[in-house]
Amino acid sequence: MARLESGAQLEKSSITNGRMRFIGGQLLIDSGGSLRVVGTADVAGTQRVTGRLEGSGSFDWTGPSWLRGGSTIEGTLRVTETAQLVGNTTIGGTCTIGASLAVNGQATLNSDLTIGRGRIRAGAVTITPSGGGAVQVGTLQIDGANGGTIRSSGTIYLEGDGPSVRVVGQLSASSILAFGKIIAAELDVMGAKNFRMPHPTKPGHWLRHGSTESPVSGIEYWGDITLDDSGTCRVELPEYFEALAKPDGRWVSVTGRGFAADWTDIDEGAFTVTGPPGGRASWLVKAERFGGDFLLEEEFPADDAKET
Numbered sequence: 063m064a065r066l067e068s069g070a071q072l073e074k075s076s077i078t079n080g081r082m083r084f085i086g087g088q089l090l091i092d093s094g095g096s097l098r099v100v101g102t103a104d105v106a107g108t109q110r111v112t113g114r115l116e117g118s119g120s121f122d123w124t125g126p127s128w129l130r131g132g133s134t135i136e137g138t139l140r141v142t143e144t145a146q147l148v149g150n151t152t153i154g155g156t157c158t159i160g161a162s163l164a165v166n167g168q169a170t171l172n173s174d175l176t177i178g179r180g181r182i183r184a185g186a187v188t189i190t191p192s193g194g195g196a197v198q199v200g201t202l203q204i205d206g207a208n209g210g211t212i213r214s215s216g217t218i219y220l221e222g223d224g225p226s227v228r229v230v231g232q233l234s235a236s237s238i239l240a241f242g243k244i245i246a247a248e249l250d251v252m253g254a255k256n257f258r259m260p261h262p263t264k265p266g267h268w269l270r271h272g273s274t275e276s277p278v279s280g281i282e283y284w285g286d287i288t289l290d291d292s293g294t295c296r297v298e299l300p301e302y303f304e305a306l307a308k309p310d311g312r313w314v315s316v317t318g319r320g321f322a323a324d325w326t327d328i329d330e331g332a333f334t335v336t337g338p339p340g341g342r343a344s345w346l347v348k349a350e351r352f353g354g355d356f357l358l359e360e361e362f363p364a365d366d367a368k369e370t
Contacts, residue, residue: 279354281307282347289341296334297345303331307349318343 091097120138127141130148139145139153142160150167157163158176256272283303287295300306316323316335323337328347335343 277358278311278350279356281349281351284344284346286342286344287335289335289337289339289343291339293339293341294334294336295343296332299328299331299333299347301331303328303349306351308352311350313348315346316343317345 117137120140121135122140122142123145124142126144126146128146128148129151133147133149133151134154135152135157136154138155138158140158141163144161144164145159146164146166147169148166150169151165152170156176254272255275256270258268258270261267261269283299285297287297289295312328314325314328314333316325318337319342321337321341323335323341323343325335325345326333333347335345337343
């Protein structure tokens with residue numbers, strides 16, 4: 063009886079096929095003890111962890127999840143519904159999101175990120191794939207409070223049904239492979255601006271063209287005309303020309319076939335060409351558009367200086 067009174071009655075005890083139930087109580091493990099589950103732990107209510115939650119395997123979650131502090135995930139993160147990351151987050155393995163991923167802090171991804179039919183919404187996303195990793199998404203939307211930013215040291219692939227990128231802010235990447243649509247409030251490019259299309263005369267080949275460059279956001283229109291019996295022709299520009307083009311710096315050039323043509327300044331979206339009756343000529347109009355101003359020269363930002 064004395065040994066039963068002073069002994070640890072549940073020490074080294076086991077339950078083979080039954081169960082232990084706590085009604086209104088709690089299971090307390092202290093003094094450096096630990097809880098080890100070899101099988102499966104099912105929690106029907108709320109599981110609170112105030113200390114450190116560690117794991118080396120896969121994290122598989124089927125409902126919404128909110129990570130409110132800084133998070134570091136070294137293995138694989140797989141979420142079949144919505145995930146919201148409030149603090150700064152680093153994911154070392156593969157991240158698979160079935161619905162949507164909302165990031166309010168800084169997200170750093172060191173491997174591949176796969177988004178199913180959902181989208182990424184973040185103030186800023188930094189992607190540093192190791193060994194040529196990639197980001198594969200259906201829709202990528204960056205909505206920072208003051209204009210979001212996405213930066214990638216690898217390639218951004220856009221695949222699936224109706225892929226698109228919508229950026230309200232800045233988009234910076236070493237390369238983007240898009241089979242869909244890219245919509246950006248502002249596009250800032252370092253390097254050549256070119257595009258490719260199927261070659262019109264060589265099947266199985268691409269034809270690549272590039273963009274011309276200017277210190278302003280320019281617009282241009284051109285066409286061919288034939289002067290009437292009085293030797294004049296009034297050229298009507300698009301009806302929105304006056305609302306789109308700045309009044310200063312407009313440029314008109316007319317080349318007559320075998321004659322020196324003359325022309326008036328643009329007035330109310332039109333100009334008049336004069337020359338010999340029946341003369342044929344080609345014309346070109348260039349102007350600077352409203353709303354396309356940009357800083358012509360600037361210093362490298364701290365984050366971009368190392369990329370040059």
